[in-house]
Amino acid sequence: MKSIRRVQGLITAMLLIFLAAFAFLVYKLQTEAGFYISNASKISMGFIYDRNGDVLFDADADAQIYGSDYFIDIGNLIGDNSRQMSNTLAGKNIGMLANFSFMLGEQENGQASIHCTLDHKVNRDVYDAFGKKNGCAVAYNYLTGEIYLCLSKPSVNILNHYEDLDSLETGSLLCKVFYPTVPGSTQKISTTLAALESMGYDNLISKSYDCSGVYTNLDGKDIRCHLESGHGTQNITEAFANSCNPFFAQLVEDPALPLYDIEKTYEKMGYLVNGKGNQNYLDINGISAFTASTSLKSKTDFNTQWGCMGQGETLVSPLQLMVWQSAIANGTGIATNPYLISYATKVSGKVTAQAETSYSSQMFSEISAGYMKEIMLDNGRKNYASLLPGTDVGVKSGTAQVENGNKENSLLTGFVDDPGFPIAFCIQIDDRVKGEVSTSDIAKVMLQNLYESFYPSENEAS
Amino acid sequence: MYKNRLSYSGAVILLFLTHLSMLGLVFIRGSIAAPMDFLKLTGAVIGLDIGYLLITLWYKQMTYTLDFMLLCILNISLIFQSCFGGIHLSVKHLISCVMCLAACEAGFLLTRNHEWIRKNKKYIYILIFILFISIIFFTDNQKKWITIGSFSIQPSEFIKPCFILVCAASIVELHEKLKIAFFYISKDSLTLCIVALFIFALQWWCHDLGSLPTFGMIFLCALFCRFCYPKAKISKRVVAIVCAAGVLVLIAAWNLAPDYVQKRLHVDIWADRYGDGYQQCEALIGIAKGGWLGLGAGNGSLYKIFAHDSDIVFATICEEWGLLYAALTIMLILIMLMTVLMNPPKNYYHAMMTAGVTAAFLMQMSLNIFGSCNLIPFTGVTLPFISAGGSSMMSCGFLVGMLKAGQSPLFQHEVMKRKRQKQRQKARKAAQKQQRRSAA
Numbered sequence: 001m002k003s004i005r006r007v008q009g010l011i012t013a014m015l016l017i018f019l020a021a022f023a024f025l026v027y028k029l030q031t032e033a034g035f036y037i038s039n040a041s042k043i044s045m046g047f048i049y050d051r052n053g054d055v056l057f058d059a060d061a062d063a064q065i066y067g068s069d070y071f072i073d074i075g076n077l078i079g080d081n082s083r084q085m086s087n088t089l090a091g092k093n094i095g096m097l098a099n100f101s102f103m104l105g106e107q108e109n110g111q112a113s114i115h116c117t118l119d120h121k122v123n124r125d126v127y128d129a130f131g132k133k134n135g136c137a138v139a140y141n142y143l144t145g146e147i148y149l150c151l152s153k154p155s156v157n158i159l160n161h162y163e164d165l166d167s168l169e170t171g172s173l174l175c176k177v178f179y180p181t182v183p184g185s186t187q188k189i190s191t192t193l194a195a196l197e198s199m200g201y202d203n204l205i206s207k208s209y210d211c212s213g214v215y216t217n218l219d220g221k222d223i224r225c226h227l228e229s230g231h232g233t234q235n236i237t238e239a240f241a242n243s244c245n246p247f248f249a250q251l252v253e254d255p256a257l258p259l260y261d262i263e264k265t266y267e268k269m270g271y272l273v274n275g276k277g278n279q280n281y282l283d284i285n286g287i288s289a290f291t292a293s294t295s296l297k298s299k300t301d302f303n304t305q306w307g308c309m310g311q312g313e314t315l316v317s318p319l320q321l322m323v324w325q326s327a328i329a330n331g332t333g334i335a336t337n338p339y340l341i342s343y344a345t346k347v348s349g350k351v352t353a354q355a356e357t358s359y360s361s362q363m364f365s366e367i368s369a370g371y372m373k374e375i376m377l378d379n380g381r382k383n384y385a386s387l388l389p390g391t392d393v394g395v396k397s398g399t400a401q402v403e404n405g406n407k408e409n410s411l412l413t414g415f416v417d418d419p420g421f422p423i424a425f426c427i428q429i430d431d432r433v434k435g436e437v438s439t440s441d442i443a444k445v446m447l448q449n450l451y452e453s454f455y456p457s458e459n460e461a462s
Numbered sequence: 463m464y465k466n467r468l469s470y471s472g473a474v475i476l477l478f479l480t481h482l483s484m485l486g487l488v489f490i491r492g493s494i495a496a497p498m499d500f501l502k503l504t505g506a507v508i509g510l511d512i513g514y515l516l517i518t519l520w521y522k523q524m525t526y527t528l529d530f531m532l533l534c535i536l537n538i539s540l541i542f543q544s545c546f547g548g549i550h551l552s553v554k555h556l557i558s559c560v561m562c563l564a565a566c567e568a569g570f571l572l573t574r575n576h577e578w579i580r581k582n583k584k585y586i587y588i589l590i591f592i593l594f595i596s597i598i599f600f601t602d603n604q605k606k607w608i609t610i611g612s613f614s615i616q617p618s619e620f621i622k623p624c625f626i627l628v629c630a631a632s633i634v635e636l637h638e639k640l641k642i643a644f645f646y647i648s649k650d651s652l653t654l655c656i657v658a659l660f661i662f663a664l665q666w667w668c669h670d671l672g673s674l675p676t677f678g679m680i681f682l683c684a685l686f687c688r689f690c691y692p693k694a695k696i697s698k699r700v701v702a703i704v705c706a707a708g709v710l711v712l713i714a715a716w717n718l719a720p721d722y723v724q725k726r727l728h729v730d731i732w733a734d735r736y737g738d739g740y741q742q743c744e745a746l747i748g749i750a751k752g753g754w755l756g757l758g759a760g761n762g763s764l765y766k767i768f769a770h771d772s773d774i775v776f777a778t779i780c781e782e783w784g785l786l787y788a789a790l791t792i793m794l795i796l797i798m799l800m801t802v803l804m805n806p807p808k809n810y811y812h813a814m815m816t817a818g819v820t821a822a823f824l825m826q827m828s829l830n831i832f833g834s835c836n837l838i839p840f841t842g843v844t845l846p847f848i849s850a851g852g853s854s855m856m857s858c859g860f861l862v863g864m865l866k867a868g869q870s871p872l873f874q875h876e877v878m879k880r881k882r883q884k885q886r887q888k889a890r891k892a893a894q895k896q897q898r899r900s901a902a
């Protein structure tokens with residue numbers, strides 16, 4: 001009889017497992033019903049609002065209500081419910097917007113909505129600041145994780161309902177903030193951090209290398225500096241501010257900085273090094289943002305050295321560049337994870353999905369973060385003092401050669417060293433040529449507008 | 463004694479109330495185009511209820527719980543199937559239901575005497591062999607169906623009950639062991655493994671990989687029961703080897719699965735909504751539309767989707783009748799399986815048999831429900847008793863008959879044998895006592 005009892009136990013266990021799975025299914029169906037139904041047909045949809053209550057998404061939007069280009073700056077970020085763009089805030093959270101409940105069905109007057117952290121006015125101002133140039137920009141609060149602005153140009157006017165799809169510029173349907181790009185000299189932040197982690201500040205600052213405009217590396221290949229006459233002998237702070245390529249090539253070659261240490265620091269920062277591991281993604285409320293990848297072969301290898309200076313096979317998303325700034329700016333080596341949804345409301349009006357600040361794992365030590373912050377602030381004081389007068393801004397610029405060197409993208413990433421105005425940012429201008437709008441011009445507009453948004457009364461008074 | 467839990471009259475009332483309330487719902491919320499269609503459906507449902515009850519009254523049996531539950535589920539299924547896309551009696555499904563009831567009785571009669579079936583197990587092997595041959599030589603291009611006139615038969619469905627019986631037989635007869643290499647293996651276990659291997663290979667060859675997990679589950683259940691069986695005395699080493707082999711086979715199967723299976727294993731249904739994810743997306747949308755209480759019988763739109771009455775039938779029911787009704791129907795099937803716990807089998811053969819039946823039903827239900835709702839890869843198997851398909855219905859009926867047989871009492875000759883054994887033991891003890899006394 002004991003054996004029969006055991007078999008009965010087995011039957012009971014099977015039944016219980018099935019029941020548990022079925023209960024889970026019922027729960028899943030009930031919670032995800034809004035998403036399913038929003039894929040079906042036209043259904044009453046809620047709105048997406050910015051932090052000031054401006055509408056960012058309206059399923060029934062038309063030009064007469066909002067103006068013909070009201071949504072242009074957020075077209076490829078917020079998206080719509082047409083499914084033309086999938087990696088967008090509306091696309092990924094369409095279930096939250098459906099005025100539908102499993103219990104009551106469709107509710108014409110439902111209160112489903114998403115409240116976003118974006119500031120539409122600032123977003124638009126920065127978008128306009130790009131003028132005729134294309135590019136992208138992103139900024140967030142490095143203490144809380146709220147993304148205040150996120151834009152990518154060229155964008156798509158969703159009010160045109162994709163009728164002009166064929167005439168759209170390449171890249172209009174995706175927000176470049178989340179996609180990989182050649183980082184240029186902004187990569188020197190990561191390399192400097194790797195050097196700080198491996199050698200320590202005292203050893204690093206004691207190192208000085210000569211730049212005569214061109215450096216022939218140990219493999220016999222030339223690394224050219226952007227300053228043909230050269231920078232002379234420099235230490236890390238000077239070389240970082242000068243963005244000196246020969247200095248960084250010699251630093252990577254230095255026996256005191258093992259390549260293994262660079263790899264380890266890069267990996268901790270989220271890089272996919274030499275294709276090892278899985279492609280990492282940063283998840284911004286469902287939006288997948290690609291993170292960094294690079295290839296490091298040997299210390300004397302030409303491509304490896306350029307990889308450590310942001311060329312070669314190194315790719316980083318502007319969002320990732322911005323997130324690293326938070327780990328430096330807050331001095332902990334731990335980044336604050338960015339988010340776009342502040343909270344959402346259900347059909348019934350009940351608040352749900354309330355955002356909470358979350359953090360990454362330790363990317364680098366607090367000591368390294370502190371010294372890196374000083375190096376960046378020093379660069380900001382020397383070269384970018386006009387970005388936000390009266391406030392220290394840590395900055396690194398970069399010029400990235402793309403399309404086989406035919407075009408150059410300009411990048412600027414940094415942070416504001418003010419706990420009352422804790423902004424980290426990244427700006428990219430595509431195919432920039434001298435004399436056109438620069439990343440620092442856009443940074444000025446961005447920081448000034450954000451500051452006004454932070455302290456409106458102060459600005460009104462002035 | 464049997465525990466029926468509910469009086470006969472109570473069961474009859476409950477049965478009729480269930481079906482009448484459903485027909486009432488069809489009348490109130492359903493889309494009845496022609497009243498005659500509704501009357502035909504009502505007539506068929508009530509007729510089947512009364513007809514089967516009269517037949518069961520005719521020959522006395524000790525239990526009625528399973529019969530009532532099966533009848534209840536079948537008529538619910540008939541109502542569901544007759545309402546997809548409008549009210550019309552599904553005569554084909556009515557015939558399937560009748561065949562299911564007949565198969566249930568056949569299953570019961572054939573398997574209630576475990577000694578008899580054990581003695582005649584060679585016929586089960588022969589039957590499996592015939593089914594193999596029929597699949598290899600007589601099926602259509604898809605290697606699944608044998609078509610005779612307007613009827614199609616799926617032979618692999620009938621292998622399920624046979625396989626369960628083979629599993630049960632192999633567990634009970636563990637005593638004769640052969641030494642092969644370093645292992646002592648019972649003859650029946652070896653036969654079971656060979657049969658299982660053939661079945662898996664055949665399913666793979668037929669591209670009928672949807673049924674593979676069901677057979678796998680039955681086999682796994684048999685393996686587990688073998689470990690449970692005290693007389694088996696299986697070492698931990700053997701258990702570890704078997705588990706490792708199982709894991710290796712699973713990994714190999716996962717990696718070697720054909721392209722269309724790989725696609726299903728990894729498909730993001732919403733990204734491929736109009737491709738490989740079409741049925742599941744439509745099913746989930748249908749469930750959402752139906753909500754808890756449904757759109758009303760015949761008011762759904764899933765009937766336009768391929769396999770709405772078989773592979774995604776759970777979703778079609780949810781859309782028209784609501785998740786509540788669909789869940790209650792599933793609960794009813796589960797309660798039917800639970801009757802084994804109320805009336806435990808009296809011998810290990812029947813215990814193993816009922817475990818195999820439960821495993822088969824649960825696995826098939828899981829594949830259908832969770833597969834169509836995108837919790838697991840979509841395999842396209844039928845939902846027992848609910849999906850359309852005569853072969854599946856007959857197989858399910860036979861399995862319920864086996865479940866009923868598993869709850870049957872010991873046969874008279876067994877009872878007598880045990881009594882005689884007890885009497886002999888008593889007499890021996892008495893004789894020993896007397897010997898001791900006389901010695902003292």
